Amino acid sequence: MARKVAVLLCLMGLALLAPVLYPNPNAQNLLETLRPPFQALATPLGTDELGRNLFALLLHGLGTSLLVGMVCSLVSALIGVPLGLLAGLRGGWLEQVIMRATEVQMALPNVLLALVSLTFLGSGLLNLIVVIGVFGWAGFARYTRATVLVQRELEYVLSAKALGANQWRILRHVLPNIGSGILLQISLDFPQNVLLEASLSFLGVGVGVDTPSLGAMVSRGYSYLFSGIWWLSLLPGALIMILVLCITGISESLRQQLDPRIRQRKPQP
Amino acid sequence: MAFLFSRVIQSLFVLWLVVSLTFVGLQLTGDPIGFLSAEDATPLERETLRRAYGLEQPFFGQYLLFLFNASQGNLGNSMYSARPAMQILLERLPATLQLVSLGLGLALLIGIPLGVWSATRVGSRWDTIILNLSSMILSAPTFWIGMLLIYVFAVQWRLLPSQGSGTIWHLILPSLTLALPRAAVYTQLLRLYLLEVLSQDFICTARAKGMLERQIVYHHALRNALVPFVTVLGLQFAGLLSGAVITESLFAYPGMNRVALDALTRLDTPVILSFVLLSAFFYASINLLTDVAYLLIDPRVRYG
Numbered sequence: 001m002a003r004k005v006a007v008l009l010c011l012m013g014l015a016l017l018a019p020v021l022y023p024n025p026n027a028q029n030l031l032e033t034l035r036p037p038f039q040a041l042a043t044p045l046g047t048d049e050l051g052r053n054l055f056a057l058l059l060h061g062l063g064t065s066l067l068v069g070m071v072c073s074l075v076s077a078l079i080g081v082p083l084g085l086l087a088g089l090r091g092g093w094l095e096q097v098i099m100r101a102t103e104v105q106m107a108l109p110n111v112l113l114a115l116v117s118l119t120f121l122g123s124g125l126l127n128l129i130v131v132i133g134v135f136g137w138a139g140f141a142r143y144t145r146a147t148v149l150v151q152r153e154l155e156y157v158l159s160a161k162a163l164g165a166n167q168w169r170i171l172r173h174v175l176p177n178i179g180s181g182i183l184l185q186i187s188l189d190f191p192q193n194v195l196l197e198a199s200l201s202f203l204g205v206g207v208g209v210d211t212p213s214l215g216a217m218v219s220r221g222y223s224y225l226f227s228g229i230w231w232l233s234l235l236p237g238a239l240i241m242i243l244v245l246c247i248t249g250i251s252e253s254l255r256q257q258l259d260p261r262i263r264q265r266k267p268q269p
Numbered sequence: 270m271a272f273l274f275s276r277v278i279q280s281l282f283v284l285w286l287v288v289s290l291t292f293v294g295l296q297l298t299g300d301p302i303g304f305l306s307a308e309d310a311t312p313l314e315r316e317t318l319r320r321a322y323g324l325e326q327p328f329f330g331q332y333l334l335f336l337f338n339a340s341q342g343n344l345g346n347s348m349y350s351a352r353p354a355m356q357i358l359l360e361r362l363p364a365t366l367q368l369v370s371l372g373l374g375l376a377l378l379i380g381i382p383l384g385v386w387s388a389t390r391v392g393s394r395w396d397t398i399i400l401n402l403s404s405m406i407l408s409a410p411t412f413w414i415g416m417l418l419i420y421v422f423a424v425q426w427r428l429l430p431s432q433g434s435g436t437i438w439h440l441i442l443p444s445l446t447l448a449l450p451r452a453a454v455y456t457q458l459l460r461l462y463l464l465e466v467l468s469q470d471f472i473c474t475a476r477a478k479g480m481l482e483r484q485i486v487y488h489h490a491l492r493n494a495l496v497p498f499v500t501v502l503g504l505q506f507a508g509l510l511s512g513a514v515i516t517e518s519l520f521a522y523p524g525m526n527r528v529a530l531d532a533l534t535r536l537d538t539p540v541i542l543s544f545v546l547l548s549a550f551f552y553a554s555i556n557l558l559t560d561v562a563y564l565l566i567d568p569r570v571r572y573g
Contacts, residue, residue, distance in 0.1 A: 104286045107552040108545065109512040116541055119533045191408070198410045199515055203530070218412060222519075226431075230420055237413030244408035 001253040008246040015063040022056035025212060034224075037231050046231045049224065054231060058239055060212035065243060068129055068207070069194035073186045075133025080140025081182055087141065088148025089167060089174070098141060105138035111199055118205040125207045132196055136189060143185050147178045180258060187251035191244040198240050214240050276560055280553040287549040288339045291542055292332055339546060345539040347532070354539035358525050358547060362510075364434065365517070365524035369509045371440055372447030373502065379448065380455025381495075387456060388463035389486055400460075403453035415446040415519045432521040443520040447513060451505060458501065462494035496567050503559035504552075511548030 018025075029051035037046040037054070045054040087095040110132075117131045151157060151174050160170055200206040201215030209216075214236040221232025310318075319325050323334045338344060342355045350357065387399045406414065422442060423431035430439050466472065467490050475485045510525070517526040525544070532540035 100282065100286070104283050104290070107283055107287060107549045107556075109508050109548065111514060112511055112545065112548060115514065115530075115533060116545060119536065119541075195408075195410055199412070202410070202412050202515065203518070204534075215410070215412075218410075218416070222412075222416065225416060225420055226424055228424055230424075233416050234413070234420065237410060237416065241405065241409040241413065245405060248404065248408055 001250065004246045004249040004253075007242065008250065011062060011243060011246070012066065014059050015066055018056070018059035018063055022053065022059065025056040025060045026052060028052055034229055037235070045235055048221070048232055054235065057212055057217060058214070058236060061214040061217055061236060062239060062243065064125075064207055064211055064213050065194050065197060065240065068125070068132070068197040069190045069247075071129050072132040072136060072193040072197075073189040075129065076136030076189060077140050077182060077186050079134065080137035080142075081144045083137065084141040084144025085148060085171065085174075088145040088152065089171065095145070099145070102138035102142050105135065110135050110196060114196065114200055115203060115205060118200065123200075123205045123208045125211050128197065128200065128207055132193055132200075136193065139189065140182070140185060144178065144182065147181055148174060151177055184251060184255055184258060187247065187254065190251075191247040194240065194244055194247070272564075273561065276557055280557050283553050284546075284549055285336075288336060288546065289332075291545060292335050295538075295542070296328075342543075342546075344543045344546065347540050348537050349535060354537075354543040355547070357540060358528055358543055361523060361525040361528050364522070365510060365513060365526060368440065368444055368517070368522060368524055369447065369506060369513060371444040372509065372513075373451060373506060375444055375448035376451035376455055377502075379452035381459060383452070383456040384459025384463065385486065385491065388460040388467070389482075391464065399456060403456045406449050406453040407457075409450075411446065411450065411515045412519055414449055415442070415516060418442050418445055419519075434522055439520075439522075443516050443522050446516050446519070447509065454501070455498070458498070459494060462497060463490055466490045466493045496563075499562050499566060500559050503555045503562075507548075507552045507555040510551050511544065 029047065031051065032040075032043070032047050033049055033051040035043060035047040035051075038044065039046070043053045043055065045058065048054055048057070083098050087098040113135050114128075114131050117135075118127060121127045121131065156173060157170055160173055165173075197206060197213070198215035198218070201213040202219045204216075204219065206215055207213045217236040218233045221229070221234075221236070224232050225234075316325075323331060326334065344354050346352060347354045347357055383399055383403075387396045390396050419431040419442060422429045429442055430436075431442060433439055463486075467486075472485060472490060475489055476482075480489075511529070512526075513524065514526040514530055516522070517524045518530055521527075525547075529540065529544040531537075532544070
């Protein structure tokens with residue numbers, strides 16, 4: 001856990017420093033094209049087909065991944081959580097409509113939906129964030145409703161009701177109790193969005209040409225893979241993996257801390 | 270029976286919603302006559318075209334027509350080859366089915382033994398290695414796994430073909446690419462389920478009877494732990510039929526997903542819509558089938 005936090009903080013720091021360290025990652029150097037990694041100090045991870053510094057490109061792409069992943073999860077939560085609360089606290093036909101809607105949303109693979117929407121909307125950073133964010137609402141709505149259903153039956157809600165509290169007052173009591181769970185859901189959703197962004201950029205409908213993206217780098221480097229030039233495609237992919245691995249690992253540990261059932265489960269002899 | 274009926278109605282409802290939403294989405298993209306007709310079409314030609322597609326009708330009439338056509342699987346002809354869009358997709362379905370079933374089969378072949386191995390040795394070095402490996406695979410983007418396989422097996426060792434289809438050799442790398450992340454999921458899930466089952470009372474009873482540990486694990490525990498797998502497998506099968514886009518495009522595999530991806534890059538709307546509908550249809554029907562399968566597999570499950 002501590003190691004993963006350290007790596008993630010390092011990656012975040014590097015992504016934040018990228019504009020300072022390498023103000024122009026697209027600077028070409030046509031004399032130094034396709035240089036393999038670990039050969040020169042100035043370009044520690046080699047150069048691409050236009051002689052651009054792969055390390056600089058990676059750092060800038062990392063920033064995009066982090067930004068997209070984080071913002072998309074927040075957008076999904078902002079849409080999904082209120083709807084889940086509404087479904088859980090109100091119940092009735094509203095709950096039915098919202099729950100059926102989550103089923104429809106889940107009946108279609110997210111990649112497919114995002115792919116189709118981005119093709120018609122046009123790619124770009126903002127469109128990508130909106131599309132991934134909006135299509136991610138269902139998970140949050142279902143999670144929130146499920147936890148609210150549990151909370152609704154607990155004594156503190158019943159006593160609040162007995163004291164004549166209205167819906168808003170009950171909501172004010174329930175929210176702090178489900179807050180940590182929702183934050184956890186956001187942290188679990190975050191790496192999935194990083195992967196989704198990478199996939200969409202790989203398929204060519206991602207953040208667009210002018211925004212650096214790890215997925216797009218892999219896609220561009222793919223054609224060089226067959227001539228044995230591995231670093232252009234495999235290194236950005238490895239960076240995505242490390243990033244996702246760290247975030248997932250951290251949120252899994254958090255979940256174990258928060259969930260007493262998992263914490264108590266002792267390994268069998 | 271009542272349960273089955275209500276589940277069928279529910280699936281149809283979900284399908285209806287998907288169709289309606291695509292219809293609304295289509296309406297939002299604007300008047301199709303604009304790009305269906307030639308640049309210099311006369312108003313009369315436009316009107317004829319409008320009538321040919323039933324677009325002169327009011328909104329609700331168009332909606333009913335769309336609903337009727339969609340229920341027949343008829344969403345018009347492809348804009349590029351003038352053949353029914355659904356047919357173009359369905360003729361590539363067998364190739365995708367082949368790839369996906371091989372991929373899932375491989376995933377089970379890898380995932381189940383590793384899951385059992387890991388669960389019966391909780392906390393050991395092997396358990397840690399398997400868990401870490403599977404988390405790594407799950408964190409990697411699909412295309413990266415595919416490329417790694419291509420680089421090692423096709424570029425470095427020149428053992429397997431990396432593009433196209435035709436022989437059994439062509440299927441290995443793409444199906445392995447599909448299989449590895451699923452195998453990782455199965456390993457982790459099975460490990461959890463097995464641990465859960467192994468801590469139950471009937472296992473304790475079996476141990477007390479003096480049964481062999483091997484028999485307990487394989488005969489008693491594994492059977493119970495595999496039950497929840499039916500859902501996972503079913504949903505993944507449905508999801509992969511229209512979710513193997515990356516794998517099929519990476520390996521230039523002539524399946525349904527690649528046709529859909531080509532249609533997307535050319536904005537071939539009828540094909541795209543058919544693909545969306547088809548994928549919702551697969552999901553709804555396989556979801557229904559898994560629910561029914563539970564009735565048969567698990568005697569404890571009684572619906573409604």
